[in-house]
Amino acid sequence: MEEHNPLVSERMRKLAELEVAGIDPYPARFGVTHLAADLHREYAGLSEEGDAGAPQVSIAGRLMSIRGHGKATFAHLQDGSGRIQIYIVRDTVGLEAYELCKKLDVGDYLGVEGQLFRTRTGELTVRARTVQLLSKSLRPLPEKWHGLTDVETRFRQRYLDLLVNRQVAGAFRTRSRLIAEMRRFLESRGFLEVETPMMQSMAGGAMARPFVTHHNALDLTLYLRIAPELYLKRLVVGGFDRVFEINRNFRNEGISTQHNPEFTMLEFYQAYADYQNLMALTEEMLAHLAKEITGDQQVTYQGQRISFAPPWPKLTLEESLVKLAGLDAEALQTEEGVSTLAARHGVSIAPGWGRGKVMAELFDTLVEPKLIQPTFIIDFPTELSPLAKAKHGEPMTVQRFEMFVGGMEIANAYSELNDPREQRARFLDQLRQRDQGDLEAHGLDEDFLRALEYGMPPTAGEGIGIDRLAMLFTDSPSIRDVILFPLLKPAQGEQGGPDAV
Helix, strand or coil: CCCCCHHHHHHHHHHHHHHHCCCCCCCCCCCCCCCHHHHHHHCCCCCCCCCCCCCEEEEEEEEEEEEEECCEEEEEEEECCEEEEEEEEHHHHCHHHHHHHHHCCCCCEEEEEEEEEECCCCCEEEEEEEEEEEECCCCCCCCCCCCCCCHHHHHHCHHHHHHHCHHHHHHHHHHHHHHHHHHHHHHCCCCEECCCCCEECCCCCCCCCCCEEEECCCCEEEEECCCCHHHHHHHHHCCCCEEEEEEEEECCCCCECCECCEEEEEEEEEECCCHHHHHHHHHHHHHHHHHHHHCCCEEEECCEEEECCCCCCEEEHHHHHHHCCCCCCCHHHCHHHHHHHHHHCCCCCCCCCCHHHHHHHHHHHHCHHHCCCCEEEEEEEHHHCCCECEECCEEEEEEEEEEEECCEEEEEEEEECCCHHHHHHHHHHHHHHHHCCCCCCCCCCHHHHHHHHHCCCCEEEEEEEHHHHHHHHHCCCCHHHCCCCCCCCCCCCCCCCCCCC
């Protein structure tokens, strides 16, 4: 506590005076009958002519403004739904309660009981009959006119960001609605919601570096989940034909406007379907989400109007490199050719990368930022997709799509490889790549192979990045804007840092 801060010291003085007066500054409960937004909606027609018919209400919230006028005080309370004015008159609440107002500060929590009325200026107001302090705020809120604008502070102290930047709270409410609508959409189509382990003995289901932890009692190395894929497909083997999970994943990778090491995915699997079926389902789902969230099948993202109305364009990975990046189609057919193209366009690649890996890097740099409208990029090199089914007659290409909107990858899906013999060969090839230094190569999961050997029906699976989708629907430029508590390097003074914040 920064008691040397004069504003904090003044609040501490008031707190001590309240306690000396026998007032509990932190009581346990207060009965609330109404929220601010409900009152504004239900009593929008309340006139200024007297109190006849006006209800008695009990409200609570944070004090956001206070102004005294001799024997009367006006203030505004803010609860989770909005703000409402309160009117405290000394002759109504009594001298002792009115004296309490002199020890109140912006930021304190109050409980107020009273009757609704409308002032001469037309503002819906609660005329207080009783006032109770519910929590004394010891730190002043950010200055009213400038608010909380420092980005670093906003993310580190999200509680203040939500409090003083109301549009931020609105973005997270939209995110919540988005997830709820995705859940309803899938459940209405026969998908069963499930939960799978977040700590796994083998990091699988994606090509990514995991976070490593240790279970002391079992003396067992464990990995935080990079994807739920292999467990969800085990459930398909077990007879759950349509399953989904809204899951937290963890990948030990860099941080950017589109990446956070901890992120949220929707992942779902549908038996007897392929990636073509999921493309149709994805178009339907996102058009539905846009309609439910915005009232239209369009959203505006960073100044650009985006339409989710199907159908969406489809380009193979190679076609996108030729048509959207202007690369030579013949050069894309060989490892030497793609390496030359990468050098020519200043795209960094590592020694030992195969043709598919270099193509993916070219795509990420030269094509992805151009995909503003919803677009499916389909048919990826097999080396990039060890869990996907190859196209018939094209063993070097798999039945996979990625969906892009706003210059970001939003979804990844494929027809699942269900031949246990081919899956074992793919895993062994991944092990060879790991031995050659690829830290993101997939491990060999014997139990998953055993499950496939019992038989998995034709199946398609998809993962949709909820954080990036929330960016689109809230017009947020950074993934940290839609994650309540994004990962940040500790500030000085935190977790053993040298100085106090």
